[in-house]
Amino acid sequence: MIWWMQALIWMIPAYFANMAPVFMSKFNIAGLKRPIDGGKVAWDGNRLTGDGKTWQGVVFAVVYGGTMGGILSIWDLSSILIGSVIGFGAIFGDLVGSFTKRRLKLKRGQNAGLLDSMDFIVFALLFALPFYNFELRQILLLLIINPVLHRSANVIGYVLKLKNVPW
Ligand code: CTP
Numbered sequence: 059m060i061w062w063m064q065a066l067i068w069m070i071p072a073y074f075a076n077m078a079p080v081f082m083s084k085f086n087i088a089g090l091k092r093p094i095d096g097g098k099v100a101w102d103g104n105r106l107t108g109d110g111k112t113w114q115g116v117v118f119a120v121v122y123g124g125t126m127g128g129i130l131s132i133w134d135l136s137s138i139l140i141g142s143v144i145g146f147g148a149i150f151g152d153l154v155g156s157f158t159k160r161r162l163k164l165k166r167g168q169n170a171g172l173l174d175s176m177d178f179i180v181f182a183l184l185f186a187l188p189f190y191n192f193e194l195r196q197i198l199l200l201l202i203i204n205p206v207l208h209r210s211a212n213v214i215g216y217v218l219k220l221k222n223v224p225w
């Protein structure tokens with residue numbers, strides 16, 4: 059397969075994992091829609107990660123990532139395990155991003171520019187490294203097109219009234 063298509067396919071579980079919490083945010087499944095930080099504040103007086111980061115988001119990121127991995131496994135392009143690990147990497151990166159935002163005194167949902175779009179893909183890539191022989195050009199391509207793909211997904215989420223803000 060052509061190198062850029064391969065790279066995009068490898069990151070499909072990451073994008074679904076990143077969108078999963080938004081798709082599920084209208085629900086509270088098994089009481090999982092509670093903040094991971096349990097409302098705790100850090101040394102600086104601001105929340106650790108905030109109300110926008112819930113257990114439900116993490117669980118469904120792994121489920122959506124694993125599901126996409128399972129679908130891609132039909133064509134030998136991924137597996138449930140790989141998709142789940144990449145999904146976890148993506149949502150872990152999203153948590154790191156929110157932790158960083160809170161340290162920068164940014165409120166939940168406040169625009170943090172590239173931090174909002176790059177956090178999940180950087181960590182998804184790191185978690186995917188053990189499974190794939192990435193070429194440098196593939197990693198660069200994914201990093202460069204990510205802000206555009208991420209922004210498009212968020213605008214769609216905003217139009218569908220799934221997200222309050224288009225970023
Ligand atoms: N979400 C969640 N659990 C997660 C990640 C996201 O429940 N681990 C849901 C929340 O409803 C959140 C929405 O998905 O509001 C959008 O996610 P995101 O844009 O990452 O969060 P923000 O609300 O913008 O918060 P932050 O400022 O921390 O990025």
Ligand code: MG
Nearest residue numbers: 167168174225
């Ligand atoms: Mg956000």
